[in-house]
Amino acid sequence: MSEKELALKSVEYRKKILKYIYQAKAGHTGGSLSCIDILNVLYNYTMHVDASHFDSPDRDRYIQSKGHTVEALYVVLASRGFFPESDLETLCKYQSHYIGHPTRKVHGVEQNTGALGHGLSLSVGAAIAAKLDKRDYRVFTVLGDGELPEGSNWEAALSASHYKLDNLCAILDKNTLQITGPTSAVCNTDPVDDKFEAFGWAVRHVDGHDIGELMAAFDALPFEKDKPSLIIAHTVKGKGVSYMENQLKWHHGVPDKQQYAAAIQELDLLEETFS
Amino acid sequence: MDATIENIAVSQRANLEVFSGTLQQLAQTDRDIIVVTSDSRGSGKLVPFGQKFPEQIIEVGIAEQNLVGVSAGLASAGKKVFAVSPACFLTARALEQIKNDVAYSNNPVKLIGISAGVSYGALGSTHHSLHDFAVLRTINNLIVVAPADNFETEQAILLAAETDIPVYIRFGKKQMPLLSEDEKTFEFGKGRIVRQGSDLTIIGTGEAVAPALLAAEKLGLEHNISATVVSMHTIKPLDYDLLRKIAATGRPIVTVEEHSVYGGLGEACASFLIQNNFCNRFKIIGIPDEYTVTGSQTEIFNHYGISEEGIAAAALGLGK
Numbered sequence: 001m002s003e004k005e006l007a008l009k010s011v012e013y014r015k016k017i018l019k020y021i022y023q024a025k026a027g028h029t030g031g032s033l034s035c036i037d038i039l040n041v042l043y044n045y046t047m048h049v050d051a052s053h054f055d056s057p058d059r060d061r062y063i064q065s066k067g068h069t070v071e072a073l074y075v076v077l078a079s080r081g082f083f084p085e086s087d088l089e090t091l092c093k094y095q096s097h098y099i100g101h102p103t104r105k106v107h108g109v110e111q112n113t114g115a116l117g118h119g120l121s122l123s124v125g126a127a128i129a130a131k132l133d134k135r136d137y138r139v140f141t142v143l144g145d146g147e148l149p150e151g152s153n154w155e156a157a158l159s160a161s162h163y164k165l166d167n168l169c170a171i172l173d174k175n176t177l178q179i180t181g182p183t184s185a186v187c188n189t190d191p192v193d194d195k196f197e198a199f200g201w202a203v204r205h206v207d208g209h210d211i212g213e214l215m216a217a218f219d220a221l222p223f224e225k226d227k228p229s230l231i232i233a234h235t236v237k238g239k240g241v242s243y244m245e246n247q248l249k250w251h252h253g254v255p256d257k258q259q260y261a262a263a264i265q266e267l268d269l270l271e272e273t274f275s
Numbered sequence: 276m277d278a279t280i281e282n283i284a285v286s287q288r289a290n291l292e293v294f295s296g297t298l299q300q301l302a303q304t305d306r307d308i309i310v311v312t313s314d315s316r317g318s319g320k321l322v323p324f325g326q327k328f329p330e331q332i333i334e335v336g337i338a339e340q341n342l343v344g345v346s347a348g349l350a351s352a353g354k355k356v357f358a359v360s361p362a363c364f365l366t367a368r369a370l371e372q373i374k375n376d377v378a379y380s381n382n383p384v385k386l387i388g389i390s391a392g393v394s395y396g397a398l399g400s401t402h403h404s405l406h407d408f409a410v411l412r413t414i415n416n417l418i419v420v421a422p423a424d425n426f427e428t429e430q431a432i433l434l435a436a437e438t439d440i441p442v443y444i445r446f447g448k449k450q451m452p453l454l455s456e457d458e459k460t461f462e463f464g465k466g467r468i469v470r471q472g473s474d475l476t477i478i479g480t481g482e483a484v485a486p487a488l489l490a491a492e493k494l495g496l497e498h499n500i501s502a503t504v505v506s507m508h509t510i511k512p513l514d515y516d517l518l519r520k521i522a523a524t525g526r527p528i529v530t531v532e533e534h535s536v537y538g539g540l541g542e543a544c545a546s547f548l549i550q551n552n553f554c555n556r557f558k559i560i561g562i563p564d565e566y567t568v569t570g571s572q573t574e575i576f577n578h579y580g581i582s583e584e585g586i587a588a589a590a591l592g593l594g595k
Contacts, residue, residue: 057353104380111351112380115371121341122376125348128333132309133352152372155341163333 001044006211008274009079010040014240015267016075016085022260024091026100030237030250031069034175035142037209038233039076042140042171046218051081054108060137061126063111065119066144066173067101068252073109074098082108117150119143120170124159127168127228138167138221146178148189154199157228161200166222169229170201173208175237179251196230208233241266287453290428290446290482291389295320297432298357302328308436309333309354313342319359319389339364343372347382355385355436362388362404362445363395370410377441378416385435388445391421392482392533393562396571404445405562408510409538411443418442418463419510421481421532424454427508430461438463447482447533449572454488454506466514472501475527475590480507480540482572483531483560483581490586502590513543522553527593529558531586533576536561556593560586 001009013036021027039062043049047060064073071091078085083106090096097105101114111122123141130137147153160168172192180186189195193203202223206213214233223229237251238244241263244253255263302308302324310316311333316325325332333349335341339360346358358365365388366373377384388407395402411419420435420442422428428446435442442463455469469484470491479487484506491502505521507514521528528548530541541559548555560580568578576582580589 111347111382112375115375117340118344118372118376121344121372122348122351122380124341125345125350126352127348128345129349129352129354132330132354152338152340152344155335155338156344158338159335159341159345162336 003211003215004274006040006044008271009044010037010211011240011267011271013040013072013075013079015264017071018241018255018260018263020074020088020091021071022255023089024093025254026092027071027254028068028252029254030177030244031066031144031173031175032072033239033241033244034208034235034237035066035069035173036072037211038142038171038173038214039072041211041214041218043076043080045215047140048137051108054082058135058137061110061123061139063119063123063126063139063141064102064113065141066116066147067113070100070102073102077106077108080108116144116147117152120153120156120160123168123170124156124163124165127160127165128163130167131163131165138169140169140171142171142173145172145174145176145183145189146186148192149187157196157199157201160228164226165228166224166226169221169231171231171233173235174232175235177237177246177248177251181248193232200227201230202227203230203232205232205234208235209239240270287425287450289448289450290422290425291320291448293425293428294387294432294446295324297429299324299327301433301436302331305355306331307353307355309349309356311335311342311346311349311356311358313337313339313360315360315389318361319387321359339369340372343369343384343386344376346384347372347376347380350382350384357385357387359387359389361402362391362407363402366404366407366411366443373411373417374414378414381416381440383439383441386441386443388443390448391445392447393567393572393575394447394449396575397569399569400567403567405535405567407445408532408534408540412511412538412543416440417511420444420463420508421510422446422508423479423481423484423506424451426453426459427461427467427506431508434461434463445481447572449482451482452485454484464509464512464514466517467506467508468503469506470502470504472503474501475529475593476503476505476521477529477531477586477590478505478507478521478540478544479531480510481533483533486576486582487531487586489583490590493583493587494590498591500590507540510540510543513547515547518544518547519551522548522551522555525555527556527590529560529586529590529593531560531581533581534561536563558589558593560589
């Protein structure tokens, strides 16, 4: 997909995220909207993975460490043909596999996540396996900035550089808000670039909503030979819906009928600018 | 000379050594065998493994959460992963990784809890694992195993390597006797009868089976009581068929384990029995809910009756 096609796709994804969260009356709205451009570029541009060859040992892996923004992952996987989008009508319903965090019951999901601070270790393991087997696949994981105080992240960060995992790329969805408030006020992890660099990673900053910047960053992987790569994606919680942007209440806020209509109207207008 | 664990164990090895030897044997023909350690290759007797198969050992340093997460990631890519760490740290510090990354995600890691129970003796409670059966029993999609002797340990490791669901295996570092020359079948979820008797049954697990066997001998010699001894090496899934047969005799049952009396083998058996309308006289021997007494493993065993004397006394207390 071209940069323009990807940008249009992001608008479509945002509408679908809102639709299914609105229907289910549950979901992590703000974070799904902050990481959707990253997932869009990963699945539609960067990663070698597809629904019909998901069992291939050579596929690129994506492990979502911030599992709670699963709605973003669901809409991307559906559009990539991993399952019919109509399955999402069952989101969070009794006996549905489409629950509020990723599970392998859903085709396309690599790992069951949701408890925070797990994705990086899982990714390190998969990346070491690639090196052992001399396979070329890469491992991608999206971390939330709110989960960084989990100590397991830093244990994994050490292993990633120790084993020179330049086939591993973590993307930090740095939307700067978590359920209690600004991440800087809850437990400041800045300067996070210096920390990861000190842990032996190669780090780049991007605007996490700029499709071109994301594409260029992924194209440049690995940033340094023998080092794991971290992309710090500066994002906006609730991105794309003006009344949600940077508003804490939309961490897991669910729009009512009027709010939903207003959000869709806003995104429709944005979509029209592409034609 | 009275029979003791020590003098009948002379020709046997610690289960830990058997584990290490078996892994080396497996790794010789299978490059997918991977050991992951948290600065635990020495305590896991894995130094020779690391020397022979340097590409098949992954060291993460003292970081048990990462140990289990990395192991799960490796297993997801088809590796046969043995995550090796002292049972106390592995099953407490990394419990969430065991629950989510291994069991829930169904990454078939073989979790090896070394120096389990009170093997570390006088190092104290920080190093004891008296909770592992209890917590791991509640986690879906996890086999929980405590082999008693060298034979069971070897079989458990061989079987775990080829099992496609997660397994937790815990053992100690003490030399263990061979419990039975005759009973040479081993299957997860199937208890092993290591002594046949007709008056009562002692069901043990792990390193508590050896004193159970000694107690049975003592009961026979001194009290003319004939005891069956079962090595219930698999705590989950529990061998309900065997339990049903044992209970149906109506004879007393003693359970013995190197674990808290809460939530382990004894309570698992009791739960089955009471819900199936069996009213056998019943006694659980284990570590009570108190600050564990200090001392060596043997001294702690003796203190709490996980011993020839203690188990025999408990059996006598239930009546013939």
